[in-house]
Amino acid sequence: MFHPKLFENRSVVVTGAGRGIGLEVARQFLDCNARVLVHTGRDRDRDLPEFLLDAESERRAFLVPADFMRENGTRDFAAAAAKVFDRVDVLVNNAGTMVGRFPAGELTDEQYGHVVRLNQTSVVEVTRALLPLLRASGQAAIINTVSISALTGGSPGSAIYSASKAFVATYSKALARELAPDGIRVNCVSPGTITTDFHERYSSKEKLEQTRRTIPLQRLGTAEDCAPTYLFLAAPTLSGYITGQVIEVNGGQLIC
Numbered sequence: 695m696f697h698p699k700l701f702e703n704r705s706v707v708v709t710g711a712g713r714g715i716g717l718e719v720a721r722q723f724l725d726c727n728a729r730v731l732v733h734t735g736r737d738r739d740r741d742l743p744e745f746l747l748d749a750e751s752e753r754r755a756f757l758v759p760a761d762f763m764r765e766n767g768t769r770d771f772a773a774a775a776a777k778v779f780d781r782v783d784v785l786v787n788n789a790g791t792m793v794g795r796f797p798a799g800e801l802t803d804e805q806y807g808h809v810v811r812l813n814q815t816s817v818v819e820v821t822r823a824l825l826p827l828l829r830a831s832g833q834a835a836i837i838n839t840v841s842i843s844a845l846t847g848g849s850p851g852s853a854i855y856s857a858s859k860a861f862v863a864t865y866s867k868a869l870a871r872e873l874a875p876d877g878i879r880v881n882c883v884s885p886g887t888i889t890t891d892f893h894e895r896y897s898s899k900e901k902l903e904q905t906r907r908t909i910p911l912q913r914l915g916t917a918e919d920c921a922p923t924y925l926f927l928a929a930p931t932l933s934g935y936i937t938g939q940v941i942e943v944n945g946g947q948l949i950c
């Protein structure tokens with residue numbers, strides 16, 4: 695548990711926060727007294743939990759839907775953020791998904807474009823658009839969600855997704871150097887196999903059980919396992935000398 699005032703007077707933007715890992719990250723920032731712009735995914739009203747709606751009515755959370763696959767989707771999202779905040783202290787680029795499992799020889803241009811646009815281009819666009827607000831912080835942190843598959847290559851059908859996460863990891867390292875003079879730190883959280891809707895869609899129960907057995911900690915991860923690493927990387931008091939790093943959160947699934 696972090697100190698309940700760790701992010702007092704801090705403005706935080708979390709994308710892909712209507713469910714899964716992003717939702718838990720948003721919840722933990724709210725618990726630490728941050729003001730949080732919560733990107734609810736493509737739909738404003740998808741089964742959002744009570745705590746978010748309560749925080750919205752107390753004006754601690756600001757709920758903004760945006761489809762990053764739409765033309766101007768990221769631009770309009772950043773414009774909405776600029777209406778709410780005059781500076782951004784923490785940006786968590788977390789929206790993304792595998793989209794589907796596409797065998798290399800059958801991958802269509804459309805599928806390729808979708809995976810790249812959502813998982814890598816949207817991160818570049820949201821970051822670029824919010825840079826003036828991040829610079830205004832003086833001690834901002836960007837935390838990007840990548841994946842264990844950026845290092846391992848993932849499993850069959852996820853080549854483009856895995857490569858797009860590797861792109862984001864490398865992009866983050868380059869930004870860490872470039873933005874250090876602006877007082878902006880840039881790091882990544884790399885989840886292993888985390889039980890969210892993600893694997894409901896892309897992995898069978900048998901595949902997940904097989905994976906579980908290979909994990910030294912003998913269990914799949916949860917959003918609650920991941921979220922504290924984001925808060926750690928966001929807080930200058932805890933990680934002020936850490937930038938350009940990827941922290942693997944995977945129960946030991948990858949030890950190298």
Ligand SMILES: NC(=O)c1ccc[n+]([C@@H]2O[C@H](COP(=O)([O-])OP(=O)(O)OC[C@H]3O[C@@H](n4cnc5c(N)ncnc54)[C@H](OP(=O)(O)O)[C@@H]3O)[C@@H](O)[C@H]2O)c1
Binds near residue numbers: 763812892
């Ligand atoms: N779960 C894992 O094992 C795992 C492992 C490694 C990395 N990750 C990464 O962790 C992040 C969060 O994943 P999760 O497991 O929490 O999955 P999730 O529950 O499927 O959440 C994905 C989030 O991305 C949003 N998103 C999807 N398509 C979008 C679009 N076109 N425009 C805007 N937002 C869109 C979703 O919004 P909607 O509700 O509208 O779909 C949702 O908020 C992703 O970047 C994922 O690649 C997950």
